[in-house]
Amino acid sequence: MGMDFTFTEDQLTFVDAVRGMLSQEVTPERIRARWDTDTGVDAEFMAQVAELGVMGMLIPETLGGLGLGATDFVMLAQACGEMAVPEPVVEQVLVVAPLLTDILERGLGGDSLQAMVDDLISGQMTVAVSHPINPFINFGDRSNWMLAGQGEEVSLVARDHVALASKRSVDPSRRLFEAELDNANATSLASGDVGADLWRRTLNRGALATAAQLVGLAEAMVAQSVRYTSDRAQFGRAIGTNQAVKHLLADVAVQIEYAKPVVYRAAYTVEVSPSRADFAVSHAKVAASRAALLAARHCIQVHGAMGYTWECDLQIWVKRAWALAREWGDEGFHKNRIHEWLLQSNALLGPEFTFGRRTLTDTVAA
Amino acid sequence: MNLGYSDSQQAFREEVRDWLQAHVPAQALPSFDTAEGFEAHRAWERTLAEGNWGMVTWPEAYGGRGCDLIEWLIFEEEYYRAGAPLRVNQNGIFLLGPTLMEYGSEEQKARFIPAMASGDEIWAQAWSEPNAGSDMAAIRCSATRDGDDFVINGQKIWSTRAVFADWGFGLFRTDPDSERHHGLSKILVPLNADGVTVRPIRQLNGLPGFAEIFFDDVRVPAFNVLGGEGEGWRIAMATAGFERGLMLRSPARFQQAAKRLVRLYREHAQDLLDPSVEDAVLRCYMDAEAYALATYQTASKLVGGGSIGPEASCNKIFWSELDLLIHETAMKLLGARGELEPATPLELQELGPWLDGFLFAQSGPIYAGTNEIQRNIIAERMLGMPRK
Numbered sequence: 074m075g076m077d078f079t080f081t082e083d084q085l086t087f088v089d090a091v092r093g094m095l096s097q098e099v100t101p102e103r104i105r106a107r108w109d110t111d112t113g114v115d116a117e118f119m120a121q122v123a124e125l126g127v128m129g130m131l132i133p134e135t136l137g138g139l140g141l142g143a144t145d146f147v148m149l150a151q152a153c154g155e156m157a158v159p160e161p162v163v164e165q166v167l168v169v170a171p172l173l174t175d176i177l178e179r180g181l182g183g184d185s186l187q188a189m190v191d192d193l194i195s196g197q198m199t200v201a202v203s204h205p206i207n208p209f210i211n212f213g214d215r216s217n218w219m220l221a222g223q224g225e226e227v228s229l230v231a232r233d234h235v236a237l238a239s240k241r242s243v244d245p246s247r248r249l250f251e252a253e254l255d256n257a258n259a260t261s262l263a264s265g266d267v268g269a270d271l272w273r274r275t276l277n278r279g280a281l282a283t284a285a286q287l288v289g290l291a292e293a294m295v296a297q298s299v300r301y302t303s304d305r306a307q308f309g310r311a312i313g314t315n316q317a318v319k320h321l322l323a324d325v326a327v328q329i330e331y332a333k334p335v336v337y338r339a340a341y342t343v344e345v346s347p348s349r350a351d352f353a354v355s356h357a358k359v360a361a362s363r364a365a366l367l368a369a370r371h372c373i374q375v376h377g378a379m380g381y382t383w384e385c386d387l388q389i390w391v392k393r394a395w396a397l398a399r400e401w402g403d404e405g406f407h408k409n410r411i412h413e414w415l416l417q418s419n420a421l422l423g424p425e426f427t428f429g430r431r432t433l434t435d436t437v438a439a
Numbered sequence: 440m441n442l443g444y445s446d447s448q449q450a451f452r453e454e455v456r457d458w459l460q461a462h463v464p465a466q467a468l469p470s471f472d473t474a475e476g477f478e479a480h481r482a483w484e485r486t487l488a489e490g491n492w493g494m495v496t497w498p499e500a501y502g503g504r505g506c507d508l509i510e511w512l513i514f515e516e517e518y519y520r521a522g523a524p525l526r527v528n529q530n531g532i533f534l535l536g537p538t539l540m541e542y543g544s545e546e547q548k549a550r551f552i553p554a555m556a557s558g559d560e561i562w563a564q565a566w567s568e569p570n571a572g573s574d575m576a577a578i579r580c581s582a583t584r585d586g587d588d589f590v591i592n593g594q595k596i597w598s599t600r601a602v603f604a605d606w607g608f609g610l611f612r613t614d615p616d617s618e619r620h621h622g623l624s625k626i627l628v629p630l631n632a633d634g635v636t637v638r639p640i641r642q643l644n645g646l647p648g649f650a651e652i653f654f655d656d657v658r659v660p661a662f663n664v665l666g667g668e669g670e671g672w673r674i675a676m677a678t679a680g681f682e683r684g685l686m687l688r689s690p691a692r693f694q695q696a697a698k699r700l701v702r703l704y705r706e707h708a709q710d711l712l713d714p715s716v717e718d719a720v721l722r723c724y725m726d727a728e729a730y731a732l733a734t735y736q737t738a739s740k741l742v743g744g745g746s747i748g749p750e751a752s753c754n755k756i757f758w759s760e761l762d763l764l765i766h767e768t769a770m771k772l773l774g775a776r777g778e779l780e781p782a783t784p785l786e787l788q789e790l791g792p793w794l795d796g797f798l799f800a801q802s803g804p805i806y807a808g809t810n811e812i813q814r815n816i817i818a819e820r821m822l823g824m825p826r827k
Binding site: 074075076077078079080081144295299302303310311313314316318319320322323324326327330331332333334335337338341342345356359360408411412415416422423424425427428429431 | 440441444447448449515690691698717721725726730738743750757813
């Protein structure tokens with residue numbers, strides 16, 4: 074089979090179905106309703122998502138999942154961003170589930186981990202991941218277990234042995250916690266090279282998870298701004314007829330168009346060649362953040378004073394973008410990885426190497 | 440989704456690479472905006488045609504290889520990797536060629552395509568007029584029916600390659616009572632015809648890269664009308680779509696420039712004083728690759744039977760701004776010596792073709808529809824914002 078950078082009909086159909094459900098169930102009113110609850114989670118919604126088979130998409134069939142890959146899920150992650158889903162659906166599917174799978178497939182975890190996989194598939198957030206790159210754990214209080222990292226160590230800690238301190242995010246949909254682990258009661262699952270490899274893969278999946286959502290967030294912000302500037306009239310005509318307004322949104326559209334294929338390439342690389350995904354993922358995170366942060370700035374601007382109010386729903390998307398641009402490695406972290414790669418004397422640079430030597434499993438000269 | 444090449448795609452790449460290695464001139468050719476350079480580039484087009492590499496997407500009957508767009512991208516990657524000469528006939532092969540293939544009669548294809556492929560006829564474009572630039576529907580240059588001929592009167596301007604080219608194509612008003620985008624026809628005109636006067640215009644680099652063309656009772660046969668009388672606007676939009684959409688600037692061009700920029704950066708990293716340069720180098724490399732990925736995505740869609748949508752208007756803005764950033768960054772890395780026109784082989788080796796590219800990059804946001812016009816198109820046709 075030759076080069077084909079398109080999604081299959083099946084993939085597109087599934088995204089449409091889930092997207093339809095999300096647009097019905099995740100409205101700005103219901104997002105704001107979550108802000109006033111203790112947990113910030115709508116358990117009924119999570120059960121609905123699980124019913125569609127989304128949660129276990131990336132878990133192998135032998136472990137009870139659908140055995141699909143990041144390429145199958147990436148547009149769903151984008152849709153979750155577009156709808157500003159508050160629950161960490163994308164992180165559970167694309168980060169927690171694959172880490173549990175990695176551990177089980179290496180024979181490093183026991184029956185208790187299989188039970189955690191079962192819970193995850195049913196929509197319960199039984200496990201949270203505390204990766205060294207993230208100072209905070211989103212919804213860290215909702216889990217019974219934590220997969221935590223210190224250096225190269227991957228350990229499992231029961232919720233009872235973790236001290237959580239709540240932190241308020243600029244985004245009221247997020248529930249952040251600082252975690253302090255009781256190391257005496259942590260079970261080490263992996264360390265050394267194995268642990269380092271698990272964390273590196275996890276970081277790449279986490280960064281991909283944020284990048285895909287950032288693209289969706291940017292698209293939604295532009296769509297809302299097009300609606301607003303088409304309705305709002307000044308000087309006797311819609312403000313969206315002014316070129317100065319049009320060009321602000323066109324600039325965002327250009328960045329989105331060129332972030333999308335980069336994010337899809339990152340998803341493909343994470344799926345097909347996870348140990349060589351660093352460059353593709355960092356590129357995706359940088360490009361998606363650039364698009365979403367530009368969207369936030371320009372979309373607030375075209376909303377005028379409304380854009381600076383609590384009442385305007387745009388804030389739901391803007392604030393999520395500000396938050397996700399920082400999670401799983403900020404701009405500095407990812408640019409630094411790209412910089413290191415570009416300076417390697419054996420990096421495969423040039424037009425003939427967009428997809429590695431021949432495929433993405435080979436991106437560095439031997 | 441499969442982001443790897445098949446055995447036959449890989450074999451094609453190797454075939455292209457081997458041929459280019461054996462044929463690309465060792466010395467860079469003089470600019471095709473000089474008389475000497477133009478003929479040297481024409482000779483290179485002939486060499487390409489002899490190997491059937493003139494336009495690989497064309498059918499074999501027209502000197503091509505019947506390649507799909509993925510293979511075209513592979514060809515372009517190898518072409519820029521090899522540092523092969525720029526295509527002096529790009530107005531013909533990339534812009535007029537696809538239009539001829541779609542709208543031309545069999546007789547027109549037989550008359551024009553082989554000569555285009557062989558480099559015997561090099562093409563200039565003749566769209567703009569003094570009062571029809573961004574507003575192309577304001578075209579006034581007339582072509583009046585007289586028996587089996589059309590008689591052309593008027594003026595075109597900013598006609599790229601027209602100083603040395605053999606033929607020009609453009610839009611002319613064939614219905615004198617028509618207005619705006621009605622009553623226009625796409626006509627092919629030999630630039631050596633009686634009544635044609637070409638006045639060179641020197642570009643920022645001092646060379647006559649484009650020209651004014653004056654038409655004074657220029658007679659062309661009705662055979663030279665492409666796609667039917669009065670159909671000019673529709674056909675031109677198809678050409679413009681192709682130009683912006685895919686072929687005008689293949690990603691390999693920018694990826695090769697970005698690679699050269701990374702090398703330049705490695706050489707100068709030690710004595711770099713401006714911290715913004717590092718960020719710009721990263722951005723250039725990433726954006727060149729993003730443009731390649733987006734093009735592979737579009738090509739895959741087209742190969743699978745899909746079509747280019749209004750999102751193609753994003754391309755022009757993205758690559759033209761990328762080209763500027765690549766060359767601005769290179770100029771920063773060259774420091775005070777960046778303003779030097781390389782005069783000796785040693786200076787050329789040291790400074791590279793960056794100044795040339797920097798000057799040319801200034802035109803990117805202007806030609807093929809200014810970026811401001813592109814932003815209007817994106818806002819109105821892609822995003823659905825109100826016109827008035």
